[in-house]
Amino acid sequence: MIELSHVSKRYPGGPGDYVALRALSFAVEAGEMVFVTGHSGAGKSTLLKLLTRIEHPTSGELVVNNKNLGRLPRWRVPYFRRELGVVFQDNKLLHDRTVYDNVALPLVVAGMSPGEIAKRVHAALDLVGLLDKEKLHPIVLSGGEQQRIGIARAVVHRPALLLADEPTGNLDAELSTHIFDLFASFNRHGTTVLIATHDRAQIERLRMRTLTLKAGELIGDSAT
């Protein structure tokens, strides 16, 4: 599902380039749930940006869902992103739209019919327990509920791969547990899940494969 081979990412600037990732190599098989952990600046978010084709690697090869991202033409990028579900730390919700409209967005851009959209949005909202809030605007909901809207939006189009960048960064322990349990349940239903987090408590609780990054290098893989 995911394969990195000697992937590096450098950002130019200052006296020398800033190296965010150094020769990273690992693979995630379909159906796995993997945590990527490390301190701030370890390279977790950069890795997620490479996986979603927001950034390009400076060197190395990166294959996601059988697509070599280095060779993916620009016009194919939107179609590639439709195969992913992404949960962001800051939710990235549209506050002038209702919960329903936010969750429906990936289906609308994919050109799905309104009837099918309604069916899938209701199913996704039901999964995250927000079916009764579909007509509200995200701004009136709590941080945990907003994060769950983000999760519903990430899974509404039933992606094969779900990526999450610090999905519980701003939430308390109880809400974090609820959110991580949601990810685990998606994984049990066959979705490959990769979560960048520094929440040690959740990592230890769920006991899934964990990749540890430090200063852009892979220093640990619990599977090996």
Place this chain on the structure above:
Amino acid sequence: MKTWFLRHLQVMLGSLGQLARTPLASGLTLVVIGVTLALPASLYVAIDNLQRLGAGLERGGQISLYLKPGLNDAAAQRLAGEIRSLPQVVHVRYISRAAALAEFKQHSGFGATLEALDNNPLPAVLVVRPEPSADATEVEALRDRLARLRGVDLAQLDLAWVQRLHAFLNLAERTVWLLAGLLAAAVLLITGNTIRLAILNRQTEIEIIQLVGGTPAFIRRPFLYSGLFQGLLGGLTAWVLVELGLLFLAGPVRQLADLYGSHFALIGLGPEAGLALVAAGGALGWLGSRLAVGWHLARLVPR
């Protein structure tokens, strides 16, 4: 396909709704586009009317043959008959000295002064109307031929100023196209700038749409409809402004035409040119937003 049309309809209505939600800003943009398009359109209408006036004058172009004072009525009538037989001539009217005097008294306002004269100072005149299809060179050749006829004192053809008018109108027409080009560029910039501001306002939304797999075409669509509607409504505003201007000038022009015994009246853009103006506005609005969206989207990457 049905879903595709439905989405377009939704985006179209959404763009119109966006215009309606910001009436002041939208209204100002439409007026600016309207005035910008109305300038070349007004000049086009002015030149069109002057061309019509010039064409009418040219069609009515005539050669006045002033006859020698000693020529009597019978000789003048014979001369008129001789000229009538020429193939380049469609009509000849004889105005005797007495008739010319009576006409001059009636129209000049110098009736009393003329009464005081001992003799009639006016010559008899043959007014010759050439074949309407004849061009200026042919009419001038006819004038020269008629001037050489026995009994003709002076042959006068008043086409020179009409030719000058046409030369001026040709120049003015070119100027209008040049001006239209410059003002079209201005419309592109106006729409482009409005769309640029709209893109900046919706930057977060665009980034999120990019992240969930929205194609550039999907992202461009609402902005293109906005630009199209701004252009169409701006073109419509321009049409209304031109027609209002004509309405304002119609009265004085009619009065002036009456003074010259003419039935000339101003003609506006008409449905064809009016719709072309609206369509041109729409096309410029669409193109302006297409350029602006293309430029800004290429620089907008999700973070």
